[in-house]
Amino acid sequence: MPKTSARLLSLLSLLQARRDWPGAVLAERLDVSPRTVRRDVDRLRELGYPIVAVKGPDGGYRLDAGTRLPPLLFDDEQAVALAVALGIATTTGAGIEEAAARALQTVRQVMPARLRHRVDTLRVTAVEPAGGRPRPQADPRVLMAVGDAVRAREVLRFDYAAASGTGAAGPEPAPPRRAEPHHLVTRGGRWYLVAWDLDRGDWRTFRVDRIAPRVPTGPRFAPRELPGGEVTAFVAGRFRGSSDGPGDWPCRGEVILDLPASEVSPFVGDGVVAELGPRRCRLTIGAWSWPALAATIGRFDADVEVVGPGELRDAFARLARRFARAAAE
Numbered sequence: 397m398p399k400t401s402a403r404l405l406s407l408l409s410l411l412q413a414r415r416d417w418p419g420a421v422l423a424e425r426l427d428v429s430p431r432t433v434r435r436d437v438d439r440l441r442e443l444g445y446p447i448v449a450v451k452g453p454d455g456g457y458r459l460d461a462g463t464r465l466p467p468l469l470f471d472d473e474q475a476v477a478l479a480v481a482l483g484i485a486t487t488t489g490a491g492i493e494e495a496a497a498r499a500l501q502t503v504r505q506v507m508p509a510r511l512r513h514r515v516d517t518l519r520v521t522a523v524e525p526a527g528g529r530p531r532p533q534a535d536p537r538v539l540m541a542v543g544d545a546v547r548a549r550e551v552l553r554f555d556y557a558a559a560s561g562t563g564a565a566g567p568e569p570a571p572p573r574r575a576e577p578h579h580l581v582t583r584g585g586r587w588y589l590v591a592w593d594l595d596r597g598d599w600r601t602f603r604v605d606r607i608a609p610r611v612p613t614g615p616r617f618a619p620r621e622l623p624g625g626e627v628t629a630f631v632a633g634r635f636r637g638s639s640d641g642p643g644d645w646p647c648r649g650e651v652i653l654d655l656p657a658s659e660v661s662p663f664v665g666d667g668v669v670a671e672l673g674p675r676r677c678r679l680t681i682g683a684w685s686w687p688a689l690a691a692t693i694g695r696f697d698a699d700v701e702v703v704g705p706g707e708l709r710d711a712f713a714r715l716a717r718r719f720a721r722a723a724a725e
Contacts, residue, residue: 403428407436411447411459418456433457475507479515492536532605534587539580541609542589546577551614552591557606572610575600576617579627583635590627592620599623601634632666645682647689649708652678652701660696678703686711 406426410417423430437447437457450456482503485496504512545552553572575591582588587604599622624630653660657677661669667681683689690711693700702709 404436404439407433408440408445411457416450416456416458422457472511475503475511476514479503532586532603534604538604538607538609539587542577542604542607543580545613546580548613549616549619551575551594551617552577553610553614555608555610556602557608574614575602576620578619578622580604581627581631583631588631590622590631601631646684647686647707648680648682649689649705650678650680650703651693651708652676652703653696654699655696687715690715
């Protein structure tokens, strides 16, 4: 049987992992008797953890929300993971850098020396792409308000700034947008709301940094089925230019490269690579336009055989003439 302190940590970790735990299952997982589980639960309550008994045929326990934050216990891996997550908070686009830095310092102060040393050696610096413009930060309060509307399934009323950030054009202020919010997603350091636009009768993705929620929210709604049923595929399709969410790139072609598949695969995103031999592979990949697709393939610096379609072959010809003129000047 584990020592009491170790067993309490294990019990707390289990209670945090899911909502309800039957007492018999906890006893089996901890390799103790149900009576010992009851005693350990009482010890955790004395430490300030709001654990409630769950009535029913099986009985059990639940770590409930309390009025104050009790002492938190983390194992080594959890503590290091928390510190790393706080350290890279600047890349989230959520505007929480200062709060994350304070939280990291608080966590670090209560860490054992061995963990503090491991965290201190893990220095993380967020670097913006060279020449890139700083990404707009989403206000944490707006994220919370939008997230609340998503969870409560309430119509969100909001003002939506123009791309320039100056608001809607025209002599009169634009009326507030109305949408059924379904998912909050983050992509490339920006936050987006996936929602059904009630005024336009279609699915939309809204930049959260341009949203100004209005109070109160609208009525509750029954959620609609997202096209394709999967938010990741829907958002990826929208950014490829598909109007109905999930979809392919407007231009997709197939070529054979004189390179090993292992050297091509890490750089093709959602492209498909098939090995044809030690030094040859088949690549199927998409892009916004045929010249962009030809240029994407050309960056592999290898001999290329175009399988199809003809538009891709024509794009290679146009680029070849353009590059030849550039080389002659």
